Amino acid sequence: MNGSAAAVLVHACLRDGTGGSPTAVVLDDDRLSDEERRRIPVEHGTSHAVFLRPERETETAHGRPAFRIRFFTSGEELPACGHGTVAALALLANRAGEEGEYRALLRTSARTFEGLAVRKGAALVNAAFDPGPVDLRPASAEERSLVLSALGVAGADAGPDARVAGVGRERLLVPVRNRSVLAALDPNSGRLREVCDHLGFLGAYVYSPPSPTGELAARMFAPSIGVPEDIANANSTACLAAHLADRGINRIAVDMGDAVGSPATITASVHPEPTGPRVLVGGTATIGTSHTWVRG
Template sequence: MEVLRYSAFTKEAWGGNPAGVVLNAKGLSSADMAAIAKEVGYSETAFVLPADGPEFDVRYFSPGIEVPFCGHATIAAAVAYAHRHGVGDLKLRTKAGVIGVRTAVDAAGWCTATLTSVPPRTAGVTDAQIEDLLALLGWEASELDLRLPPRATYAGAWHLVLAAATRSRLARLDYDMPKLTRLMERHGWVTVNLVWRESSTVFHARNPFPTGGVFEDPATGAAAAALGGYLRDRRLIPLPAEVTVLQGHDMGRPSSITVDIPEEPGTGIGITGTAVPI
């Protein structure tokens, strides 16, 4: 068994979101995977179980929990597979559903991967839930951009979208990990997706992930896909659209996620990025 290390949504090993990748996890138990992910220490490690042809079962473990789907580890695993076996189409069976992935080499020679999420959906949240979250983050209600109302969003895992009115508010992040973990576990949120809208097609994001034992994720493909579904569901941008999510800059690990949002309701959201070996 070999544990590869790739950083996703970046062209530099010091940027993006690092992920562990095990391309052949055959014979590993759940306990084995959990222990390996904890030892690797990244926000997620993807364990690929070869099946028939270009179809694979994939499981994702953070240092703290198993998650049903992880975008950046999917991009990392797909690029790692392409580096070993060549580019093409893959079908990944995850606990969230079947994810299609296409790898290619762009004009500059970079290997890219594009995943298509499961159908996204959104759900309302209560005033009490938002009040509790704001208190834990140290944010005031007056600091929110209510043109992007808080919603629970899903594209393989649940994320709470909370929009800051200013970039400076987004830049300041401090919270109590155990307390936020308990709140998120109570409501089934895998991350909190804090965003600021620079323009109709450029968003900045930060993703607290205490439920997985990580203070913050520097690039979160699953949350970006869920954000795409939210923007479509709420008709907040002209469709179809290509949106760029910039994440990790406040952590010193800049990343860029391309989000393709089809106009048709219920269709999966496309997430594209590069990945490089660490």
């Protein structure tokens, strides 16, 4: 490697203080190449790596710090990563060491948005952010059929209201009959990648019916970006929250990660505003105690 950076392992979207999605968060000196950034998830055994570069404080009344944020898997750079954003905010709040609410502006190539985090004692941080407007449309018959076939979901086990949803890249939201159907899924990963590449989808987010209080389970399959199954997918959960809000469900808590041995929970809420519904999505994270240095 030609660059150097400090990487911190953050477990994002914990369930009851354990599990979560391990994410490498790198305080980036901007000397790593993109090829080097793609290696970091592999070296650290994570699905994603997040890269933060400090920028000047913004000219706001509160002087919130601003950071350029980028997301990588082993295969490519992503325009967004929800659990990666939770991990980044948790690390920033922990480093700031402030009591109360920590707020920062995060900049991607496409947008600038605010994230917030609150420390919970010495070990845990609650973090949340607005992923931006969610685009929703009904899935076509071809989209639904191709994805269900690759997932191995029988027609009787799938709900009729599959939706194509996007915050950045599109993905298919696939309802199934119950948690047992969800747990038994064993997709053909190669076929699902071909289908998602053909349709231009990030992947398929499969979910069980929500309880009256908004609890449900989900699994996210994204082989097109090198992630056969994601432990925690916050942006897809935000998409689902926007979809379920039309049915009067404004808060959800989604269990993920059980099938890959790392239980995670993501929360999302929908808030009406004059410009349209605003989604907040997030979770609880814990910061690794050891730092790993990536040297050139």
